[in-house]
Amino acid sequence: MATVLIYAEHKEGKVKKVTHELISEANRAGAESVVFVAGQGLDAVNKELGEMGAKRVIAAQGDAVKFYSNEAYGKLFVDAVKSTNPSVILIPATAQGKDLAPRIAALLGVGLASDCTKIQIDGEKLKATRPIYAGKAVADVEFVGPKPYMATVRPNALSVGAASPGASAAVTALSLDTGALKSTVKDVVRGATAKLDVTEANIVVSGGRAMKNSENFAILEKLSEVLPNSAVGASRAAVDAGYRPHSYQVGQTGKVVSPTLYIACGISGAIQHLAGMRTSKIIVAINKDPEAPIFQVADYGIVGDLFEVVPLLTEEFKKALG
């Protein structure tokens, strides 16, 4: 049976959903799903991985790998590859996975299909589908050359299988011998927000210069509270004016998001902003200027004063969503 090695991403003792998606995909293909996980205090994580359907877990556990580091995790992952000899490697196309996968591919000297939206494991073979030309077309790629075949897969692209409570995976501890490292992560300092990051949210409500001050962002916060899995973003103008910290900035030099729903409030739609949200599935624009370029990319446009429209929307959503 072919072995599929999966990188598990977890945060605060919880395994991220995308890992479950990858495990399910490997199991659906009838392969042996082996999961690599690194970090500290992994018991809960290991248990969860077993319930997600992982057959085996290779755990690199200890203080030295408490925090994610591209260099250390990369080396350990390669060790896991050596001991499991997989034919396919799957890594989530998350910030962490995008950082890690190229390094592993380079260390192993193998090819990598990045940002895939579909994969097909067929025995020892791997076919992957990835969007190109800004999502206008998709390319099917097939691997040739030396194994293992590697792909990073976008979150929410694959479906998850049912969890099996009580199931457990065989856990093997991996030696933490990373050799000499050029850098180690001592501590991770989080920004003040504990809220959902704009890149992870399913719905983004963004405000622009028209918000006028940071207090006014409260009306967007209120809207966001009503909408499940949503976050508040901002244009650079709003960030520059100090209404929001830079980590909220959507656009060319901020975050690139592609949520299911993007609501742009008082944002003109400069190309630098569009660069960060154009690929959202549905775009709603609220702007009092009917000529604003944002309306050209919007699926729904509301010409009006956002200070009137947004509270109304919040009310309506509240009613509709109960």
Place this chain on the structure above:
Amino acid sequence: MAISSLVFLAVVLGATGLFAYKASILFRLAKATKGPVWSGNRMDRLAERVETFFTNVLFQKAVLKKKKAGLMHVAIFWGFMIITIETMELFAYELFPGFSLSFIGESAYATLRLIQELFTLLVLSGVGYAFYRRLVLRPEGLGKSTDAIIILSLTSGLMLALLAMRSFHILAEPNDNNAVMFASMWISGIWQSLGVTPEVASTMAAGFRWFHHLLVLGFMVYIPSSKHLHVLTAAPNTFFRKLETPKGMRKVNLEAEDATSFGAGKISDLSWKDTLDLYACTECGRCQDACPAWNTQKPLSPKALVHDLKDSLYENKLALLSGKTDEVKPILGSKITDDVIWACTSCRACESACPVFIEQTDKIYEIRRNMVLMESRFPAELQTVFKNIENNFSPWAMSPDERDKWTEGLEVRTMAQIAASGEQVEYLFWVGCAGSFDDRSKKVSKALVSILKKSGIKFAILGKEEKCTGDPARRAGNEYLAQTLIQENVNVLNNYGVKKVVTACPHCFNALKNEWKDFGIELEVIHHTQLIAELIRSGKIKPTKAVDEKVTYHDSCYIGRWNNEYNAPRTILASVPQLKVNEIEQNKSNGMCCGAGGSRMWMEEHIGTRINVKRTEQLLEAKAGVVAANCPFCITMLTDGIKTKELTDKVRVMDVAEIVDQATV
């Protein structure tokens, strides 16, 4: 030979030996930097090189770009040249007692002495002003420098020693001809009134002569380790300068089989010309004063960069001289940091200000290449840009098949259609990514199309076949990605046999005009302001409609400082009825960058204050309702600046083409 002559000879030989040793090390270090020279051959076009030597070294044209400091320098420079004749005469006198240049004829000799006397005073006043500048005025760019104080003290010591020597000599050997040395004569009067006898005066004259000798020799030995090294290196650096202003980025041979590294990671990766640049720096600070990054509190100062690179050269002296290049330490470190290198907007204000023709930008962009190609070390925002260029052939994630969407309803033909119909066009209109995808810039593209149609000129675009020039990647150090795009574009252009190109984007303009010849295509490239100026001149279009506006003009770096075009846009504006132009002080080659060049357009400006806001503030001084520009990125930057200043209702940014389109029928 007299004992004193022998002693003098020994001192001269000793000092010369020491000087030669120090100079030879500098020479060997320059030879140990083996990287390729930017923009090629520096030994060709000898006549022009001799000419630049005359105008800029002997006649100090570049130095005089700054009035007061320039005049001060001219006084010291020419003073030194003239006085060196006397120094040589005195040296000869020491070796062959009694030697004098008086054999050139009495009146000629008297004239020479008069001139020398005058120049001694001139140097003294120059040095006096220099002291005043350093100690009292203290312009920021000059910084603090003990070295400079030592040099100035030595220089004034030399002049004072000469005056003292002459004055005692006059007293020791009275002669009617001495009257020409009026100042020395006056001083000798003082000695006389103090009762100094001719014998004592003779001893004093000899003493000051020796003092002068020793100062001269000491100066000579000091030079190679001081910023005054420029007295030896500025002249050759001017001679080997890049003769014309326009330039492109050096093409890296990525296929070279023996290449182990690309770009400049270590000082040994730079070229001999770069090293000569480092030696030639006078630390005058003009570049720093002009630098938009420095002026908005970024950690980049071109002056400091040159200085720090020189430090890196000296710190790696042993490794360089013994040929052990693998032991040479990386350039990036505590002084030259990543932020220094990424802060540059490639505006070339530094190069345009430098009196000794140092090319600061070449070094910065060669270092970026090394960071990106060898270490994948670049600001995070660039990752998206690289990916977009790679996947969508545009720095923005825009779909390539929408590239020509802006032409809907305009009847603009593509080269493919032209080729199919067997027709010919005069110009290819290179639209560029901004002109194709950015709503604001699309309006400029449309205005240009309208002008071209009014003029009856035949043109076509590439449409979907056009790709990003790769310039945003190239200036961000990603030579590999850039070359891929350039080559693909060049193949398309060659396929259609394109010869003449017009574009409204200065960055595309510079790339196509000055860089693509390295990739196998010779194009005649013209910026839209140049073409429009020509169309107006030849009467093909006539601005007859009044545009009742006060306008100020912002020079883009890539049309201005990179390509020396300051007139075309101004003649256009001047030809529009009723339009009034208010120039600001910081214009033409002294203009300030909008902040977008050098791929800064694609990076966040996290440090200091915003360049675009500072530039906007300068332009607002003109109290004009319209800021005219010629570049899509300048337009973005200045529009954003005006929004920040909350003046959107009062001031608009317009491309010159938009103004002309309004003024013509």
